[in-house]
Amino acid sequence: MLGDIIEIAERLWLIEGExxxxxxxxxDAANVIVYRRDDRLYLIDSGVGPVMRASLERLIEKNRPxxxxxxxxxHGHIDHIANNDLMAAVPAASKHHYLSAxxxxxxxxxxxxxxxxxxxxxxxxxxxxFQARQLKYRAAGLVRDVLAFGVGKKRxxxxxxxxxxxxxxxxxxSRDTMEAFESLARQRIPLGGEAWTGxxxxxxxxxxxxxxxxxxxxxxxxxxxxxxxxxxxxxxxxFSVWPDANRNATRNSIAKCVQMVKRGQVQLFxxxxxxxxxxxxxxxxxFLEKLLGDDETFQRVLGGVLGxxxxxxxxxxxxxxxxxxxxxxxxxxxxxxxxxxxxxxxAVILLTLLDMGCRCEGPRRKKRFYPV
Ligand SMILES: [Fe+2]
Ligand SMILES: [Fe+2]
Numbered sequence: 001m002l003g004d005i006i007e008i009a010e011r012l013w014l015i016e017g018e019x020x021x022x023x024x025x026x027x028d029a030a031n032v033i034v035y036r037r038d039d040r041l042y043l044i045d046s047g048v049g050p051v052m053r054a055s056l057e058r059l060i061e062k063n064r065p066x067x068x069x070x071x072x073x074x075h076g077h078i079d080h081i082a083n084n085d086l087m088a089a090v091p092a093a094s095k096h097h098y099l100s101a102x103x104x105x106x107x108x109x110x111x112x113x114x115x116x117x118x119x120x121x122x123x124x125x126x127x128x129x130f131q132a133r134q135l136k137y138r139a140a141g142l143v144r145d146v147l148a149f150g151v152g153k154k155r156x157x158x159x160x161x162x163x164x165x166x167x168x169x170x171x172x173x174s175r176d177t178m179e180a181f182e183s184l185a186r187q188r189i190p191l192g193g194e195a196w197t198g199x200x201x202x203x204x205x206x207x208x209x210x211x212x213x214x215x216x217x218x219x220x221x222x223x224x225x226x227x228x229x230x231x232x233x234x235x236x237x238x239f240s241v242w243p244d245a246n247r248n249a250t251r252n253s254i255a256k257c258v259q260m261v262k263r264g265q266v267q268l269f270x271x272x273x274x275x276x277x278x279x280x281x282x283x284x285x286x287f288l289e290k291l292l293g294d295d296e297t298f299q300r301v302l303g304g305v306l307g308x309x310x311x312x313x314x315x316x317x318x319x320x321x322x323x324x325x326x327x328x329x330x331x332x333x334x335x336x337x338x339x340x341x342x343x344x345x346x347a348v349i350l351l352t353l354l355d356m357g358c359r360c361e362g363p364r365r366k367k368r369f370y371p372v
Pocket of ligand 2: 273
């Protein structure tokens, strides 16, 4: 349940976030990890909302005295950073706060989401892609188009972005306390078959692993003392949620995680939006392999749809996909889309097709797609 404090191992906790059934009304909140090593306390992300905040405050209080406090943000998305201002209240002699450099521009939510929606609107009408609350989003699309005549399409979009982000308020990313991971010396981190690059915190306390798949700033974390791997949003079912995602980077990272599991380096596993801790390495391996398999199947199914019907628009491809619900991977994706998670499947379809290198042509918002 939201805000539950789960003791994963000695001095290692997960504060449970939430993926609400109705993402239109409620914010999704990423899990938060808290870890203590000697007199050092680490926080990975800060979640969203007063319930998570109260649990965080309780855990911080319980861990006093703290000599060194470090907040590590997995990336700059709003569901991971809203309680970052807790930094100010933590009683510690020394405090640090890190986010990867490309994430700083994600912190300006309205500007960031305007840019992303504007990019996707080149190909299809993103507001018409919402399958739940259709009336609300179609009306918003209409308002957007009317406003665009007066103030231009970007400003019109920007005025409507709070429709999707105000449920996260208050959002306090504590920009003033942030430093870039990149200000520290980047290291080669030999885990799994292929080495990662990243940063080592404290006395080998927390390893920050460069992912840059889910978003350009996205990081994974590994706590050697407990062989605990935290995958953040890398293991969310959709590998391409926004146009700045890098699906191949996500696939590479997950493949490296599989290698770590095979080498016995992962005893405990969690991520941001599956609100549980996995303690069986076989189950972790199977979970990771399924993510990779579903992504491949989804790409193959999309390729098949376009092969059979070249020249479809995004909503037309989506309609055909709904008829392929008998394919387990397609069913998983359909069941995970808005309002059961923030992204619409039409956005995921678009970004996967672009990633596959599919050709498209036609007017703005009505592009037709052709096989590679
Ligand atoms: Fe994210
Ligand atoms: Fe997230």
